[in-house]
Amino acid sequence: MREFNVMSKKISTFFESRTNIQTLLKVILDTLALALAYTIAFGLRFDLSLPHEQYFVIFKHTIGIAVILELFFINILGVNQSQWEYASIQDIINLFVALLAGWLGFIIYLYFANLLAVPRSVLFFFLILGFIFTGALRFMPRIFFKLQSSLASNKKRVAVIGAGKAGEMIIRQMKNDPTLGFYPVALIDDAQKKQNTKIHGVKVLGKVKDLPQIVRQKHVDEIIIATPSASVQEMRRIVQLCEDTGVDFKTVPGPKEIVNGLVQVQQIRDVKVEDLLDRVPIEIDLNQVREYLQGKTILVTGAAGSIGSELVKQSLKLNPEKVVCVDRSENSLFYLDNDLKQAYDTASYRIVVADILDLPKMKYILNTYRPEVVFHAAAYKHVPLMEYHPEEAVRNNILGTANLVQLCEQHGVEKFVLISTDKAVNPTSVMGATKRVAELVMQSYSAKSSMKLATVRFGNVLASYGSVIPLFQKQIAEGGPITITHPEMKRFFMTIPEAVKLIFQA
Structure with missing residues (x-):
């Protein structure tokens, strides 16, 4: 009774697996196809009439061996491991090789079993028909799917x-x-x-x-x-x-x-x-950058922005100790975290919701993580909007940068990189002016600080938040017009990955 229960459990487990059921079904279909091929092969030899009693006896004694040997090589060579829905020419070649091996094995069996009375034409027809029938089985699902696709409206x-x-x-x-x-x-x-x-x-x-x-x-x-x-x-x-x-x-x-x-x-x-983009994207050798950043803790402000998020992702590829992602937009940080989870070990980065103007919080972050390198990408960057809110641009772009530089120097940061803009050159806007002052803050500290400070200026970065390209795309989608500041104006673009690599070069 116990042996019966064990056997019953094994059978039940076997049929619970969809793969096992599919394999069993393939074996059954191959068995029927090969048995039919062998039967038709005998029928063709005798013009589809009943063979002489002697040959009928030979048929009964050999059909089982013929089918079993073919099935053995089909399965031992792994032909049935491929999915029939995606049968390819290579699968058909593998099938023919397996059938040929089984066919040769069957001939060897006939020789040693002294059953050479099986007509050679029967053997030939069996190989050809067996290949046609089993091959057709494997292409039927593809034909069905193609027919279904062509009929779908x-x-x-x-x-x-x-x-x-x-x-x-x-x-x-x-x-x-x-x-x-x-x-x-x-x-x-x-x-x-x-x-x-x-x-x-x-x-x-x-x-x-x-x-x-x-x-x-x-x-x-x-x-x-x-x-x-x-x-x-x-x-x-x-x-x-x-x-x-x-x-x-x-x-x-x-x-x-x-x-x-x-x-x-x-x-x-x-x-x-x-x-x-009408040029070949710039490629920069990052081996020296990797040597410097490897094993270091990196802090990125504005980490959820277009430049900041790419900085985080490319930094993680350079084998740092940890990347601390600071931003005050918890919604954007949520999406950044989801992206990073799919590609990186969660122990290699930290998501921190914080405002660079919150000095106690920034002190806590610097005390906790002790970064050696800081990339400061947090800033207000929309030119027209800052014209209406100049006080906010001053607070965030100037005071935020000054406070952060001072805190980083106090906490032993080795390198501080400010991400600036080409609008800081002879500025004609509030945003450009505040970024220029932020650059001057960096210059004043670099003259007296042991911390290394650097500033990187960008022009227009394709697909970054605040870039003119998404605005143009939206205006085109709405039927226009496209608004530009001057008909003769030229803009020079770089991609986000190019921008980040240039930051690393700093």
Whole structure:
């Protein structure tokens, strides 16, 4: 009775696993397919009529061994470990190798069992039919999903620009997974040799210049730009044509964002301003910076802002002892904390809600964490707003900086870096003037302090809070007009990662 209970429990545990049930189902289906292949092989040998009694006896004695040997090699070589929903050419090659090994094993068995009376044509038909039937089983789920996708009316009809590796990956995922909600209807590529060719059943219908016409003809709902290595000029041309169509468009990530060379549908995003930046992003060697910051405690004020948050993230990559993230916006700190939890050990950073104007709190923070390096990014930066509230700009940008520098010197900070702005040069605004005074505070302390002080000035940082680009995007989305201070004005931009690397260089 006890043995029966143990056996019953093992059987129950086996069937509780979905993987085990799927494997068992695959074995059953392969068994039926191989048994049918062997039966038909005998039928073809005898013109689909009942074979002579002698051959019928041989059939009964060999069908079980033939199927078992094939199943043995299919499973021992791990063919059934792959998911049938995503069967590929490599899976079919592996299947054929396993069937061939089982087939040769069956011939060897017939030789030693003295059953050579099995007709050679039966053996040949068994191998071919067994491969066809078991291969068909593995492609049936893919065919079903593709049929389901083509019949679905609620999916977005997608045109993919780029018939290269990225485009192939995107289309394959859309075809294999109907739940993504995309139905690729057209490929577009400028290469002449790719015209009228197909990738996973999707035809290259023309070049990029033909995009508006293709969108109309195929009733495209969304365009996906799958050209991660395109130049800035080429990207601008594609984006302009996409805008002319009036339909939504997105892009795959650039080469640096792609993990292991694989493009995922989930990575598709809106086109960023950085994608259209008319220069190669500046790369800075951070080895010397890593040597200096490694093992040190870093404090970042304004840590929840666009520059501050990127400072925190890049600092954590340089193996510091700890990064202390100070900001008075608890909502922004909450989102920063969520981002950091996904990528870094929570012991490597601390989230602190505090105002740099709160001297007792800042003393407590400096006493508790004893930072060696301070990046001071906390500041008011909106030029028009500060014109209406100059007293706040003075308090935060000037007094806040002066108090923090003094406290840091008292608490043995080695290096203090102020993040300033190009508007501090011959300032014409309250914000620019307060930042210039903050720079002068730094200069006055550097003349008499043992602490090293440095100031970094930025122009316009793309996608940072308060940058003009988000304002322009909002104005365009609302139908305009775009407001600028002067028709002949020029602006010079850098990306947030570039800005942070320049801070490190200081």
